[in-house]
Amino acid sequence: MTDLDDVADEQLPTSADLETSGGSAPGQGSQDPAPTASTGRKRPDPGLLIASFVIACGVILIVWGFFTAITGDEGVDRPEQIESISPVENAVQVLQQEGIAVDLTFGYEAVLIIDGIELVTTNTGRLEAEPGQQLEFPATAIFDPGNSIISFSPSDDAAITEWSEGRHQARVVYWKLEEGRGNARSYNWSFEVV
Numbered sequence: 001m002t003d004l005d006d007v008a009d010e011q012l013p014t015s016a017d018l019e020t021s022g023g024s025a026p027g028q029g030s031q032d033p034a035p036t037a038s039t040g041r042k043r044p045d046p047g048l049l050i051a052s053f054v055i056a057c058g059v060i061l062i063v064w065g066f067f068t069a070i071t072g073d074e075g076v077d078r079p080e081q082i083e084s085i086s087p088v089e090n091a092v093q094v095l096q097q098e099g100i101a102v103d104l105t106f107g108y109e110a111v112l113i114i115d116g117i118e119l120v121t122t123n124t125g126r127l128e129a130e131p132g133q134q135l136e137f138p139a140t141a142i143f144d145p146g147n148s149i150i151s152f153s154p155s156d157d158a159a160i161t162e163w164s165e166g167r168h169q170a171r172v173v174y175w176k177l178e179e180g181r182g183n184a185r186s187y188n189w190s191f192e193v194v
Contacts, residue, residue, distance in 0.1 A: 099153035
């Protein structure tokens with residue numbers, strides 16, 4: 001053996017040395033045993049916990065927003081006899097030639113009042129026509145009793161030729177056919193023309 005080998009052999013601990021020193025090499029002192037399931041866990045990173053909390057809160061807010069959002073006709077307190085209105089309440093980009101339509105439940109009749117002017121109404125159920133003849137409607141509000149829809153479109157011959165820019169007030173006065181206009185109710189809304 002060489003002198004180098006003798007030095008190397010002296011520095012390496014033997015198995016007997018490890019048993020007497022409690023499992024640590026000479027000069028290193030005693031070390032804690034490796035962590036196991038019974039001795040404890042590593043602490044979580046605080047930055048990771050905060051980021052996880054923020055993401056979880058964001059997901060909860062998005063889900064809450066989807067379930068509580070009011071869209072379409074849900075946010076409008078409209079009488080049950082009126083199924084739909086066009087343009088909708090508080091519409092802000094109505095075109096000057098756009099028409100107005102109110103869809104009522106079956107069995108109702110109606111008239112339209114726009115900016116304080118009651119429009120003459122033509123009831124299509126009372127028009128006389130030959131079979132196969134195409135009907136020509138006057139430039140008035142048209143009430144279709146088969147669908148319970150009253151509509152009006154501005155035209156050159158109508159009381160309103162086009163919508164002027166600005167806010168317009170609309171009112172539908174409606175009643176049950178068998179009760180007559182004496183028991184009529186009304187609904188008001190407005191829209192903005194651009």
